[in-house]
Amino acid sequence: MVRGEPGHVAAARESDVIESALAEDGGRAPRPADLRRIGIDPDFWYPVAASASVPRNKVVAASFAGRRMAVFRTATGTVAALEDRCAHRQVPLSMGVVDGETLRCCYHAWAYRGNGHISQIPYLTRETARPPRGVRAYPTREAGGLVFVFPGDPARAAATPMPDFPRVRAGTHRVMRYSRTVRCHYSFMHENLLDMNHQFLHRGVLGKIRPDLLGYESGPGFVEARYRFTPGGGRKDRGAGLLSAEGFGGSSSPDVLTIRTGYPYQTLELVPDGETEPAFSLWVAYVPVDAAQRTCHVHGMLMIRKPRFAAALTLAWPFIRRFTERVFAEDRMAVEAEQRAWDEQGEDRNHEIFPLILDLREMLRSSGVPLDPAAAVCADAGSCGVAMPS
Ligand code: FES
Numbered sequence: 001m002v003r004g005e006p007g008h009v010a011a012a013r014e015s016d017v018i019e020s021a022l023a024e025d026g027g028r029a030p031r032p033a034d035l036r037r038i039g040i041d042p043d044f045w046y047p048v049a050a051s052a053s054v055p056r057n058k059v060v061a062a063s064f065a066g067r068r069m070a071v072f073r074t075a076t077g078t079v080a081a082l083e084d085r086c087a088h089r090q091v092p093l094s095m096g097v098v099d100g101e102t103l104r105c106c107y108h109a110w111a112y113r114g115n116g117h118i119s120q121i122p123y124l125t126r127e128t129a130r131p132p133r134g135v136r137a138y139p140t141r142e143a144g145g146l147v148f149v150f151p152g153d154p155a156r157a158a159a160t161p162m163p164d165f166p167r168v169r170a171g172t173h174r175v176m177r178y179s180r181t182v183r184c185h186y187s188f189m190h191e192n193l194l195d196m197n198h199q200f201l202h203r204g205v206l207g208k209i210r211p212d213l214l215g216y217e218s219g220p221g222f223v224e225a226r227y228r229f230t231p232g233g234g235r236k237d238r239g240a241g242l243l244s245a246e247g248f249g250g251s252s253s254p255d256v257l258t259i260r261t262g263y264p265y266q267t268l269e270l271v272p273d274g275e276t277e278p279a280f281s282l283w284v285a286y287v288p289v290d291a292a293q294r295t296c297h298v299h300g301m302l303m304i305r306k307p308r309f310a311a312a313l314t315l316a317w318p319f320i321r322r323f324t325e326r327v328f329a330e331d332r333m334a335v336e337a338e339q340r341a342w343d344e345q346g347e348d349r350n351h352e353i354f355p356l357i358l359d360l361r362e363m364l365r366s367s368g369v370p371l372d373p374a375a376a377v378c379a380d381a382g383s384c385g386v387a388m389p390s
């Protein structure tokens with residue numbers, strides 16, 4: 001379904017119409033679920049660590065929506081993710097040590113295989129009571145230098161597509177990685193990137209810039225928008241020029257950016273005029289950390305096409321890094337402020353008007369799952385920490 005031609009305003013969905021009706025009827029109309037109380041669907045593959053942060057014989061702590069995990073790589077290189085609680089006395093397994101193909105708890109040295117089963121209890125005798133079987137193991141895979149886990153129904157893991165990074169595999173692009181914790185619900189991040197009308201926020205970095213929505217499409221599980229960026233003068237960060245169409249090729253044509261939320265991930269691509277391959281593309285996942293899902297961890301990969309003279313990209317690298325970090329810092333300031341407002345008001349009182357974002361909100365709502373009520377209660381009490389038990 002193609003929607004959102006310039007000036008198109010008919011894309012608001014039923015629930016958003018209800019939202020506006022609500023104000024007029026004093027709150028008697030049915031209210032759509034508050035998007036910030038919708039949990040992300042666990043039946044997808046989510047990155048929880050960089051592969052490089054889990055070398056052989058190492059274990060790290062990770063988290064998905066309040067479920068703590070111990071991610072470890074065995075001596076032969078296999079990665080596994082276990083519930084981060086020893087079956088014996090609930091001590092985090094991420095405090096343990098890798099021993100060959102097992103993870104050994106730091107306390108009484110019970111050893112676990114990658115499938116969560118206990119392989120050894122050093123002091124077990126014939127007279128000892130029957131020990132537990134083990135702990136939950138999450139299906140685990142690696143791609144693009146990230147460790148992904150499947151936190152949902154394990155029976156669905158094999159049939160659920162993994163993100164694929166062909167440009168990284170082909171070696172045609174160089175990758176800049178991002179790993180940051182942002183204190184907001186993941187939906188604020190999707191809205192931030194898809195709503196390019198916020199370039200005023202970046203005026204100090206990008207100069208004056210006019211984003212024009214060329215059109216967008218939405219459907220089950222996705223929203224995709226195309227914008228043209230026309231520079232309007234003003235000083236901009238040097239890294240911005242290096243990443244735009246003028247970049248290495250020196251083209252002066254306006255940039256056309258395609259931004260897509262393909263649930264639960266998001267991508268952004270810039271394809272220069274007359275070309276088919278993007279000059280750069282961004283892939284990003286916002287992984288809820290706490291059970292109330294008011295904090296997310298951003299795992300991002302900016303893939304920049306290698307120019308004919310590879311040294312040019314090496315020279316540009318620090319400028320591109322500085323530029324993207326500046327933009328990210330400004331976005332983070334805004335989305336964390338949005339989350340604080342939600343926390344203060346206890347509900348979503350946004351008055352969104354952009355049809356594209358109204359569609360996105362509806363899609364995120366219908367793709368998600370209800371938050372664990374215990375998490376919601378805890379969140380209302382304002383007492384949830386990152387490591388809240390699930
Ligand atoms: S708590 Fe893990 S072995 Fe005892």
Ligand SMILES: [Fe+2]
Nearest residue numbers: 192198327331
């Ligand atoms: Fe931004």
